[in-house]
Amino acid sequence: MIVLLFAYSIIQSAKIEAGPIPASIELGDVASCDGQNSQRTLAGIGWSCLSTIFLCTWVAVHPNVHFRPEKQNQRWFERWLWDPLREILTYELSLFIWALLVxxxxxxxxxxQYVQAGVIKQQAPGWTRTHGHFMIMGGFHLFRLPAGAPFVESSESAGFVYPTGNHSRGDEVPVCPLKFEDIPVYVLKTVAPTKTELKDRGKSDALTKIIxxxxxxxxxxQCTVRGVQKLPLTELEVVTLAYATLNFFIYVFWWDKPQNAxxxxxxxxxxxxxxxxxxxEVKQWEKRLPVSWMDKTIEYTNGAQDDYVxxxxxxxxxxxxxxxxxxxxxxxxxFGPSILGSAFGAIHCIAWLSEFPTRSELVLWRIYCIAMIKVPFVFAVVCAVVVVDIRTRKRYKGFFVAVSMICLVLIILSAWLxxxxxxxxxxxxxxTLRSLPSTAFATVDWTSFIPHI
Structure with a gap:
């Protein structure tokens, strides 16, 4: 959010620097050619892009349960200002930066999470994928009852008990989040909420997601129609188009996940x-600094960091x-997200032949577009090689290992790129908003897409 506010200030300064729209645009020359009566403004372009990016990077993210033990006798400053601000800066802002940059x-x-939620759904009778998502996102947390609190012990020995409620919940001691394998099925049957109750725990419903x-x-x-009518897109619109396209797939896979529980x-x-x-047994990170950096780069890239937790x-x-x-x-x-990641970078190539204010900006744009296509594609190759290696039961292990090592080295070297x-x-x-071509302010002629006489 802070980044987007800063970007909006850049737009305003660019608007001042750019000065008034050229006289040809004010007279409606472009509009007359396309049968239009109005022109876009720099502020309008910026607001449309920033609001869409905000939806794709802040609103669309479905975080895991960030459990924070309740504090007793808090002062109003801590309850209403300090704790919410710290939550935003240390957790929500971190997720936003990840969604913005990667x-x-x-x-x-x-x-x-979608795949693993499906696995849990198959293992727990009567569960839906929503239950699987809730399990994965930390929806079940182990607490210890206070000493002397009455409880009912289960007939099956697993250490789990059911409290009778004759104690203060504020005296219960939080221990740790639980995995699906940690909780016996008979306990889950008793404590697991229904699908309707899970939806009630989320802060978003189907209507909100549809909006x-x-x-x-x-x-x-809008961007597609501008391309059909051969109207240029600004570089900011190209970036936003990439976010919006990728956001569609993120929402599809998180559709059943409760949001902001x-x-x-x-x-x-x-x-x-x-x-x-x-x-x-949990794996341990390598302690030697160069090796540790490479190890974490690889494991976080392929999503295997859970094995170290x-x-x-x-x-x-x-x-x-x-x-x-x-x-x-x-x-x-x-594999799929890596291919879509390359497509995300390829969308930026829409501006490959756009008019940039300087030659250096054009060159940098093209170089980094290629980098954004290459890095996810290399990881897609790694995923494909590993999957084929497993499916063929390691018949060509030497070849697959060699290809995987080459790709992993490329990922390590190009991660920061x-x-x-x-x-x-x-x-x-x-x-680039400081110097846009006059045709960038032309609006779409929607009448050409509407059947009429």
Whole structure:
């Protein structure tokens, strides 16, 4: 949000620097050619783009449950100002920056959660994909009952109990978020909410999501019609078009995920019970700095960082937690978003032959467009190689390992180039507003698309 406000100030300064629209435009020369009566303004172009980018990077993101223990006897300053501000700066703003600079990663995260939610749906009788999403996003949290609190113990020995309610909930001690494998099925049958209750926990309904999608699709349609009528798009509109296109797929995969749910379901153990996390032993990050950087780059790129997380030691579910999908599912889920990521970069090439204010801006735009296409495509090759290797039962392991290593080296070397590409293209998209061609202010002649006599 802060970034978009800063961008809006750039637009205003660009408007002042650009001065009035050329006389030819004011006289309606372009409009007369296309049968139009009005012209676009710089402020109108900027507002349309910024609002769409905001919807695609802030509103469209469905975060995991960011659990924060309730504090007793808070002062009004902490409750109403400090805590909300800290939440925005440390969590929501971080997600916004990720969505702004690496939207393909958000798409990959959404696909991984969608796939893993389907796996959980098959394993839990009567569950829907919405239940699977809620499980993955940290919807169930382990609490310890206060000492002396009455409870009912289950007939099956797993350490979980049902409190009778004769104690203060403020005295319950939060422990850690839970995975699907950590909770017995008989406990889930008792504590899991219905699909309607899950929808009630979310801060967004189907109508809200449809409104966001309609806004994005409307922007895409406007850009498409301008292309049909051979009217130029500004670089900012090209960037926004890429966001809007990718946002459609993000929304599709997160359609069943509750949005902005903040309170998990409480699952209880006694004050003295021991909790042991299920599953394989957690991997450890390499401590040597150069190797650690390369290791984290690879693992976060393919979404395998979950293997390094010990949930029993976490206060809240990690920001990009996807439920630890298996290797085959992990790379299968990574292939599609990588291809769409290359398409995201390719959309920027719409401005390949546009009129840039300077030659250097044109050259930088073209170089970084190629980089945004190349990096996701290289990772798509890695995903395809790993999936084929698994499906062929490692018959050609040597060849696949060699190809994968080459691609991974390219990803490590070009990871920061990709981030730089996103930053530079965003900056150029705003700086080029200072000098737009006169035809960029011409509006679309919609009458040519409406049947009439």
């Amino acid at each position: 939207p393909e990663y958000i798409l990959g995260w959404a696909v991984r 966001v999608l309609v806004q994005a699709l409307w922007f895409v349609m 903040e309170c998990p379901i409480r699952v209880y153990k006694t004050s003295t019970a021991i909790h042991e996390e299920s599953g394989k 010990n949930l029993s030691k976490e206060n809240s579910i990690p920001m990009f937690w996807s439920g630890k999908p298996s290797g085959y599912l992990l790379y299968s889920a990574g 990709y981030v730089a590409s996103r930053v530079v293209t965003l900056v150029i998209a705003f700086t």
